[in-house]
Amino acid sequence: xAGVTQTPKFRVLKTGQSMTLLCAQDMNHEYMYWYRQDPxxxxxxxxYSVGEGTTAKGEVPDGYNVSRxxxxxxxxxLESAAPSQTSVYFCASSYGLGGGANVLTFGAGxxxxxx
Amino acid sequence: RKEVEQDPGPFNVPEGATVAFxxxxxxxxxxxxxxxxxxxxxxxxxxxxxxxSGNEDGRFTAQLNRASQYISLLIRDSKLSDSATYLCVVIxxxxxxxxxxxxxxxxxxxx
Numbered sequence: 079x080a081g082v083t084q085t086p087k088f089r090v091l092k093t094g095q096s097m098t099l100l101c102a103q104d105m106n107h108e109y110m111y112w113y114r115q116d117p118x119x120x121x122x123x124x125x126y127s128v129g130e131g132t133t134a135k136g137e138v139p140d141g142y143n144v145s146r147x148x149x150x151x152x153x154x155x156l157e158s159a160a161p162s163q164t165s166v167y168f169c170a171s172s173y174g175l176g177g178g179a180n181v182l183t184f185g186a187g188x189x190x191x192x193x
Numbered sequence: 194r195k196e197v198e199q200d201p202g203p204f205n206v207p208e209g210a211t212v213a214f215x216x217x218x219x220x221x222x223x224x225x226x227x228x229x230x231x232x233x234x235x236x237x238x239x240x241x242x243x244x245x246s247g248n249e250d251g252r253f254t255a256q257l258n259r260a261s262q263y264i265s266l267l268i269r270d271s272k273l274s275d276s277a278t279y280l281c282v283v284i285x286x287x288x289x290x291x292x293x294x295x296x297x298x299x300x301x302x303x304x
Contacts, residue, residue, distance in 0.1 A: 111292075113294075118201070118296060119296060120197075120280070120294040120295055120296040120297060121237070121280075121294040122294075123292065168236055168237070175284070175288070180225055180284060180292070181227070181239050181242070182229075182237075182239070182282075182292070184236035184237050184238070185236060186235070186236050187234075187235075187236055
């Protein structure tokens with residue numbers, strides 16, 4: 079059981095380039111999330127989805143777009159990368175929010191460097 | 194003021210010691226509480242949920258104090274393998290956008 083898989087694991091971009099991070103989960107989870115983690119700041123929510131075809135903004139959505147065309151996949155796009163987007167990106171998923179459903183399962187992370 | 198605050202540490206304790214750290218939250222409407230563990234350059238993983246009555250899982254004990262708005266994690270008989278960063282997570286309003294992570298407390302266990 080793979081859980082949550084993120085690709086790529088590492089990427090170096092030049093300022094202005096675009097890229098897409100892919101998150102795939104095989105647990106039939108409804109909710110999916112994209113976080114970024116920076117030193118001393120904890121995990122901050124970029125965008126999230128509560129089901130196939132839905133997306134919503136989190137705490138730090140500027141400069142990112144997302145899509146959830148299939149329940150198992152959640153894509154994070156950077157249209158024009160900036161050095162401030164250098165970070166570790168984590169995808170997570172959960173069944174929902176009530177009771178034990180709100181436990182998050184994380185992917186292994188994607189380390190992005192923007193030069 | 195941050196919504197969820199943790200002492201960043203590092204806490205450096207000898208193997209076998211008992212160590213405890215707290216996490217404070219600012220919103221009294223917070224509904225669910227968790228401790229996650231994150232190893233260096235790895236993803237966070239659920240350590241334990243925190244229930245109102247307190248709960249224990251082996252050497253780990255979690256407590257919730259709603260009156261003072263903090264949760265705590267106690268680790269007894271610490272092992273070298275307990276070295277990690279411990280993240281406090283608070284969920285407000287049962288909203289996916291209100292899952293708040295603390296910045297983490299770094300714990301280092303020395304032989």
